[in-house]
Amino acid sequence: MEYTRDQLIGIVSGQMPAKRWKHVEGVMDTAVILAKRFGGDPEKADLAALLHDLAKFWPVDRQEAVIRDNGLNSELLEHDKQLLHAEVGAFISQRDYGIEDREVLDAIRYHTSGRVGMTNLDKIVCLADYMEPGREFPGVERIRELAEHNLEEALIAGFDSTISFLLEKRKAIFPLTVLARNDLIKATRAIL
Numbered sequence: 392m393e394y395t396r397d398q399l400i401g402i403v404s405g406q407m408p409a410k411r412w413k414h415v416e417g418v419m420d421t422a423v424i425l426a427k428r429f430g431g432d433p434e435k436a437d438l439a440a441l442l443h444d445l446a447k448f449w450p451v452d453r454q455e456a457v458i459r460d461n462g463l464n465s466e467l468l469e470h471d472k473q474l475l476h477a478e479v480g481a482f483i484s485q486r487d488y489g490i491e492d493r494e495v496l497d498a499i500r501y502h503t504s505g506r507v508g509m510t511n512l513d514k515i516v517c518l519a520d521y522m523e524p525g526r527e528f529p530g531v532e533r534i535r536e537l538a539e540h541n542l543e544e545a546l547i548a549g550f551d552s553t554i555s556f557l558l559e560k561r562k563a564i565f566p567l568t569v570l571a572r573n574d575l576i577k578a579t580r581a582i583l
Contacts, residue, residue, distance in 0.1 A: 394488050399441055402488070407448045415444055417523030418516070425515045429542045432512065439498035439516045442490065445480040454479045470565045477503040505550060505571025514542050521549035528552065543579050547572060 394402070404412040419440040426436035446454055454475040455468060463482055467474050481500035484490040498516040501509065505517055522534045522545070530552045537545035550572040557564050 392489060396438075396441070399438075399488060403441060403445055406446075407444065411444065411447065414523060414525050415441065417525045418443060418519045421523045422515055422519035425519055425538065425542065426512075428538075429511065429515065431515045435492065435495050435498070435512055436515050436519070438490070438492075439495045439502070439512060440519055442480060442484045442488070442495075443499050443502045443516060443520060444476065445483055445499075446476040447480075449476070449479070451475065457482060470563060474503055474565055477501065501567075501571075504565050504567045505546075505575075506567055507570050507574040509546075509571060509575070511542075514546050518542065518546045518549060521546075521552070528556075543575050547575050547579070550575070 403415065407415070419437050422436035422440035423433045425431065426433040446457075451472050454472075457463065457479045458465060458468060458475065461482060463478050467478055477500055481496045484499055485496055490496060494510060494512050497506075497510065498512045501513050502516045502520050506513065509517070518534075518538060522531060522538055530548065534545050534548045534552070537548055550568060553568065554564055554572070
């Protein structure tokens with residue numbers, strides 16, 4: 392079955408508190424703005440942003456079961472539970488809601504961790520999640536300023552913020568996030 396955008400909005404918004412849905416709306420709006428600014432596809436950005444937190448409020452044991460039962464990235468089970476919803480959301484978007492666009496699915500899958508070789512859409516959705524208007528954390532204004540002109544530098548600042556926060560809390564850092572950050576730094580140096 393193919394779902395309309397309005398049907399997907401109803402499905403996703405019904406699976407989270409109103410405050411979180413407001414965040415998703417902010418990510419959708421921001422992703423479209425960033426897509427237009429940085430040569431992305433606004434429709435794909437909107438769709439990936441709409442679905443990015445699909446499984447965020449599912450019980451952790453349900454998310455873990457989806458990963459185990461479907462042969463998804465089991466490395467996630469060894470790290471912070473906040474990482475699970477991205478992998479599960481991408482899987483459910485494809486299995487239950489008929490999303491077949493690999494680029495959209497990957498943008499959902501990597502919106503939390505990033506990855507080496509991020510596509511333009513990956514970067515846009517990940518950055519939109521960091522900087523949507525409802526986000527308030529130290530450094531978010533700098534990320535927003537950088538995003539006016541440079542997608543990669545803004546995303547590096549976002550990853551730096553996450554890594555600093557995790558270091559401060561003495562929490563483990565998911566290796567893919569460090570690799571994604573380093574890859575972006577190498578790519579930006581190659582451009583300069």
